[in-house]
Amino acid sequence: MTDLLIEARAICKSFRQGEVAALAIQQLDLQIRRGEFVAITGPSGCGKSTVLHLLGLLDSADSGQLKLAGIDVSTLSMDQRSRIRNQHIGIVFQAFHLIDRLSVYDNVALPLRHRGWKEQQIRPLVQQCLADVDVGHRQDFFPSQLSGGQQQRVAIARALVTDPDLLLLDEPTGNLDSKNGDSVLQLLQRLHQQGRSIVLVTHDARYARCASRQIQLLDGRLLSDQQRQEVA
Numbered sequence: 237m238t239d240l241l242i243e244a245r246a247i248c249k250s251f252r253q254g255e256v257a258a259l260a261i262q263q264l265d266l267q268i269r270r271g272e273f274v275a276i277t278g279p280s281g282c283g284k285s286t287v288l289h290l291l292g293l294l295d296s297a298d299s300g301q302l303k304l305a306g307i308d309v310s311t312l313s314m315d316q317r318s319r320i321r322n323q324h325i326g327i328v329f330q331a332f333h334l335i336d337r338l339s340v341y342d343n344v345a346l347p348l349r350h351r352g353w354k355e356q357q358i359r360p361l362v363q364q365c366l367a368d369v370d371v372g373h374r375q376d377f378f379p380s381q382l383s384g385g386q387q388q389r390v391a392i393a394r395a396l397v398t399d400p401d402l403l404l405l406d407e408p409t410g411n412l413d414s415k416n417g418d419s420v421l422q423l424l425q426r427l428h429q430q431g432r433s434i435v436l437v438t439h440d441a442r443y444a445r446c447a448s449r450q451i452q453l454l455d456g457r458l459l460s461d462q463q464r465q466e467v468a
């Protein structure tokens with residue numbers, strides 16, 4: 237098994253805005269190893285979410301090569317990309333995207349039900365994931381009965397229940413107050429210590445510093461790429 241989880245080479249992505257195509261990502265080279273906790277930062281419009289969407293196979297690059305867990309995903313069809321995404325990637329968004337009419341338990345069980353798993357296989361995994369993110373005591377609640385921080389932790393449990401190779405988060409603390417934001421960051425640090433591979437998009441420098449590696453973008457290009465200096 238390759239140690240490299242993400243290998244992006246010369247990735248370009250543009251968006252058409254009327255007559256002109258605006259370059260959102262320009263010649264991006266990026267390698268991410270298993271077990272890294274990478275924060276992507278930079279000013280508004282620099283391309284953070286675009287990179288996350290490309291890594292999450294929610295969108296495709298105009299040119300360049302992207303390998304995920306050794307698989308070249310650059311030339312795959314939408315269906316093949318969806319299958320690989322379901323197998324390898326968990327994604328968390330700023331707005332949680334939980335289903336309000338389903339309980340916490342059922343929200344987290346959903347990805348496994350889509351796989352056609354039996355309830356007796358699903359139950360222990362869902363309960364373990366909810367316990368891991370400290371919302372086990374809320375499994376029969378509905379999302380609207382939870383705090384923002386609890387809802388985001390449920391969204392993280394749902395992203396983790398399939399045991400993905402890579403957890404991607406797009407501004408997961410953006411809708412949270414600082415107390416709830418801090419608790420989500422502590423959870424991400426704990427998941428990283430347990431060996432999870434994480435890519436976090438954030439404009440919050442304090443949270444970016446919690447990651448083991450910080451990547452700064454500017455105008456769709458890589459501005460800096462730094463490992464965190466561990467205190468001796």
Ligand SMILES: Nc1ncnc2c1ncn2[C@@H]1O[C@H](COP(=O)(O)OP(=O)(O)OP(=O)(O)O)[C@@H](O)[C@H]1O
Pocket residue numbers: 251252253258259260278279280281282283284285286287439
């Ligand atoms: N669907 C789209 N259609 C047109 N332009 C887009 C689209 N998505 C992104 N862009 C453009 O691409 C550039 C990068 O956008 P992106 O959302 O990746 O930036 P960002 O760093 O995540 O910004 P923010 O911090 O404000 O969320 C911006 O100029 C944006 O306007």
